[in-house]
Amino acid sequence: MTMRGRKMNKKRGRRYKSIRMKLLEIFVLVVAVVLIVNIYVYFRLNKTIREIDSVYSSNIQLNELSETLLNLEDMLGQYLNTKSSDSLESYYLYEQEYRDMLEGLNEGTVNNPIRLAEKNIFNISMTYLDKTTDAVTAKRGRNVTRYNELYQEAEQLYDFLQTSIHSNNTTVFLKNSQKYSLLRTSLNYVVMISVVLLGAVAAVAAFWTIVMTRSITKPLVELADAANEIARGNMEVTFPIVETGDEISTVAKACNKMLDSIREYIRTTKENYERENRLIENELVMKNDLKEAQLKYLQAQINPHFLFNSLNAGAQLAMMEGAEQTCTFIQNMADFFRYNVRMMDKDTTLKEELELADNYVYILNVRFSGEIHYNKQIDERLLDVSMPSMILQPVIENSVNHGIRGMEGDGEISLFVYSDGDYIYIKVTDNGTGIEPEKAEKIMNGESAHSQQERDSAGIGLDNVINRLRRYYNTQDVFYIGPGRQGGTETVISIPRERGGNMDG
Structure with a gap:
């Protein structure tokens, strides 16, 4: 094989792609595009939903801070009035919880009014906690005058803190409501864009699938039409050769070769037809001779029943002559042959x-x-x-x-x-x-x-x-x-x- 022939074969090998591979490529590409779009839509929606979920988290944090402060103030009042160990224990628990929650507030200097309000709440809260701690210490030291003064100061700070927390919570809520409205609008846009994008991808995938499958099925339809013409007896039809680079073109070429072989066979058959007609008379004579030979063969066969009857007659004759052993032997022979034929x-x-x-x-x-x-x-x-x-x-x-x-x-x-x-x-x-x-x-x-x-x-x-x-x-x-x-x-x-x-x- 020459170098040019090898190059042509390699080129054909690169161009050849089976129908199965084409359909697989269509399926994989469509699935991949749809999957990518779905993943993009999924992450966009999740991101927006997470942002919506976190909108009012600051309000929840301020509400929890106010509730903990209320519990802390109640336990302090109960302890100062009753000196109950349970009240003292609950006070310490709420105090620690309140301190932990204060760590989430802003402590630095910023230009944001909300953050600045958080800093004031933090500083006043630390002063309030110092007053409550001193009041508890004075109560345990039985310094009535001292813990009453400290408790009154703590109550004033408590009222101011609750007012500040409520005011800041209201400001944050108004700001978060605006953000929530924007996020809801953004979510609606994301949903609408996702639906449009998915519809567009589905339409493009369907159109591309139709185009690709039509490129596969159209040559098959042409081959089927040619096959129907041949089935009607038109042997002059040729299968259309469409260079699709897959099994269809191979089948079309093979069918054309098959048609050439059929046409050659028909021509040879016609040439032999007259010769076969001349042999028909000789064949009929041979069949007559064969039937005659078969008839003679059937006439020459021995009927097994005649054999059995003859052996039985021989056994009866031996019995009449007193030859019992001979009779028994013949009877056993008859039974043996009868069993062989019958069973x-x-x-x-x-x-x-x-x-x-x-x-x-x-x-x-x-x-x-x-x-x-x-x-x-x-x-x-x-x-x-x-x-x-x-x-x-x-x-x-x-x-x-x-x-x-x-x-x-x-x-x-x-x-x-x-x-x-x-x-x-x-x-x-x-x-x-x-x-x-x-x-x-x-x-x-x-x-x-x-x-x-x-x-x-x-x-x-x-x-x-x-x-x-x-x-x-x-x-x-x-x-x-x-x-x-x-x-x-x-x-x-x-x-x-x-x-x-x-x-x-």
């Missing part, structure tokens, strides 16, 4: 599966001259349990073919059916050559451990049995195979109890 795709019961296993072992013993010893321990209460068909016979045949067959001495197969409450277990053991752990693991993993030629007489392998059990009970832990505790092979089928019908007997 392969249907549910059965544990009782029917056990009967099929009995028939199968009987047939094997006839074949191998009774070399297989078959033992059973069955919990009779579990015979009506529902289960898939053709499960036990492949397991027993696996024990025979891969365990007992070819071994020296008699083979032994044991079948156990028992339950522990949650599960019903069907265990088959043999005394054969056993099974390798690796092969057992493959079988339980669903891998075919035997070749197609090694499958059982019904064409069913253990992998088929395992898969059907897992699908039927909707669980993986339904089948185990491995070496037996005393040699041979042990196979255990675990049936969840809730799928069995009446299992309590």
Whole structure:
């Protein structure tokens, strides 16, 4: 790739911006603008409200000062008249409170009349407190003449202080009322400006959002119109290419390429149409030949019912001739084949599966001259349990073919059916050559451990049995195979109890 080509690709990469990113930018920008405006309005309103709240704080302070002074004067009078310790204690408390409140008044020299009045109140208050302290001291020293004089002077100062505080409070209140009116007017202006500002921001954001979304949706509408024309059968339409820098232009270009491919396909189809017409006659001839072959195949099939009826007739003939063993063998063969055909795709019961296993072992013993010893321990209460068909016979045949067959001495197969409450277990053991752990693991993993030629007489392998059990009970832990505790092979089928019908007997 040349240097110029790389630069063009980089430029295109910088210009490309997905629809998702565009919509995200619109959303973030609108939210950011609205948030900033709201924050500005919030702080402006809070500032104005705080100023309004603090307008009359000076009046409240003067009122509290006057009330404390009143309480102080009352406690002083009570103590001087009664010499009560409670009155003295209350006096000291109010005195300390009054001194603390005086610290908030102006003490310096200023040109402000209100501040100057506060300075006078402060100075007179300090003189008043000195007089009251001396009066209390004289009272405690039992100097009647002295504390009476001091108390009269304190009362005069008290009256002057109350008058000064009230006068100053009135002056401050008038000034604060003017300030309050100005702040209320300012608050109204702030609210009105905030509403106008929010409305303007909302209008601008809505207009900008409409413009931006229209720039996105307009090419989509044009693409939809072109698609509708194509849907009506007009294949000469081309999708408009709008360089929006997002997925829309990519889709339009891809659709135009698709249209070119469709047109080429239509042309090729037309060219092949005549050739296909010439082959229609040959195809019809081939279909007729196929139907004829299928008919011959159906005519050559053997009806299973004919086979069952023939085996039953053979069993009756053997019985009439006194060949009881032959009759029993043929009857077991008929029952075995009938079960295979009838129950392969249907549910059965544990009782029917056990009967099929009995028939199968009987047939094997006839074949191998009774070399297989078959033992059973069955919990009779579990015979009506529902289960898939053709499960036990492949397991027993696996024990025979891969365990007992070819071994020296008699083979032994044991079948156990028992339950522990949650599960019903069907265990088959043999005394054969056993099974390798690796092969057992493959079988339980669903891998075919035997070749197609090694499958059982019904064409069913253990992998088929395992898969059907897992699908039927909707669980993986339904089948185990491995070496037996005393040699041979042990196979255990675990049936969840809730799928069995009446299992309590």
